[in-house]
């Protein structure tokens with residue numbers, strides 16, 4: 476036994492050893508593995524443990540006094556935080572370049588809580604029209620009920636956004652890149668607006684992730700993510716995150732203590748595990764998506780491809796200026812009617828059909844029949860959700876296999892014989 480251990484005890488030595496490890500590396504690949512993980516790990520395990528507990532006990536009245544006087548911050552009750560959650564939050568802070576982070580039990584929890592904290596009756600919020608459908612629904616169907624005025628502005632009409640700003644405008648909420656056409660909001664334009672606007676600017680950066688884009692560096696106040704997607708990355712949990720200054724995130728934390736939308740310790744652990752391979756996955760998914768987009772663009776059974784990495788995308792130049800990669804989602808129009816598109820879907824074997832994105836498995840979504848099935852055809856077409864539109868979220872498979880699968884399935888578009896659907 477070393478002298479230090481004899482004198483100070485195992486716990487103290489382990490703590491010092493970890494705390495002296497100041498170098499987390501400069502690369503996002505290294506930081507995704509190591510950031511946030513300093514500190515003692517039970518039994519010297521290399522991984523962060525799952526603190527599967529609802530509460531944290533005090534060892535006497537002195538400890539209670541130290542805690543309640545604010546001298547000794549510590550955990551108290553599961554709804555107010557958990558050590559596994561802290562590790563995941565610190566890791567995300569480092570990746571996003573944020574001072575603070577707060578996790579939620581879903582992306583929608585992060586979005587709705589973040590907005591609610593900063594508005595009250597009589598306030599006004601501007602939201603761009605190309606955001607995730609449920610975010611828009613929350614603002615139009617629910618916020619309005621509580622006396623909040625909502626303006627839906629055209630996503631890329633910065634003049635319209637600017638002229639919608641009023642004295643009581645507290646929040647401008649936008650998203651980039653957007654779903655399903657991968658439109659990219661110009662962060663330089665938002666930065667320009669930022670100077671004229673006293674309220675908060677919030678960006679949903681789910682599709683980009685901090686690997687490809689860091690909105691806080693462009694003067695955005697808060698970034699939200701559906702961590703369900705690329706951050707966790709394995710299609711096995713739901714989670715959300717908000718990141719920004721300590722002051723703003725603390726206000727949201729106070730709210731969460733009341734509403735209780737916390738992420739479970741197990742999900743926090745899975746998020747930490749997912750984040751360790753985050754940079755590797757993103758690099759691969761960026762590259763795969765570019766290859767698949769190039770391939771689809773040349774395919775005669777594809778009418779049009781939407782990917783910010785293609786020169787043909789209307790926001791290619793903006794994406795090049797503010798993103799380090801173009802993401803893992805490619806949208807395209809199949810050349811055919813709904814019947815023909817269904818033939819294509821039914822012929823897919825390797826690529827799963829369903830909603831969501833950002834996981835290890837490639838997933839193809841057909842928005843018209845999956846996400847927008849409750850809308851009329853007219854409503855869908857007004858939103859650009861045509862029968863031909865498919866959204867492919869690349870997983871971590873070899874892109875050659877995905878390309879072969881797409882080619883085979885696209886050839887079925889004009890086939891007379893029907894391939895049996897996988898039901």
Ligand SMILES: Cc1ncc(COP(=O)(O)O)c(C=O)c1O
Nearest residue numbers: 581582583607679681701703714
């Ligand atoms: C851009 C975006 N934001 C937020 C959400 C909501 O996230 P969650 O499903 O984790 O609640 C989604 C879900 O698809 C999304 O695509």
